[in-house]
């Protein structure tokens with residue numbers, strides 16, 4: 001399974017909430033108290049259980065291009081030849 005993570009450039013965020021609304025894994029939240037350099041409550045990425053899949057929906061919808069998505073796809077298992085039997 002692909003594991004993802006995002007980085008939000010919080011000082012560019014205008015607090016529109018679109019990314020937090022569309023994230024299917026519910027790992028983006030709006031800051032309730034903190035303000036960024038532009039005076040908005042910015043989006044925050046909180047994913048302690050690593051549920052982000054790297055789907056990139058948040059990055060696509062962000063009108064200010066604040067979100068960068070990183071994906072890690074595990075290497076495929078190598079086939080092993082054991083006593084003439086091919087096993088994965």
Ligand code: SF4
Pocket residue numbers: 004005006022023024025026027028051052053054055056057058059069
């Ligand atoms: S990449 Fe997908 S799962 Fe990860 S934070 Fe963005 S919308 Fe949510």
Ligand code: SF4
Pocket residue numbers: 008012013014015016017018019020042043061062063064065066067
């Ligand atoms: S979509 Fe972009 S501008 Fe809107 S809250 Fe999310 S990071 Fe901020």
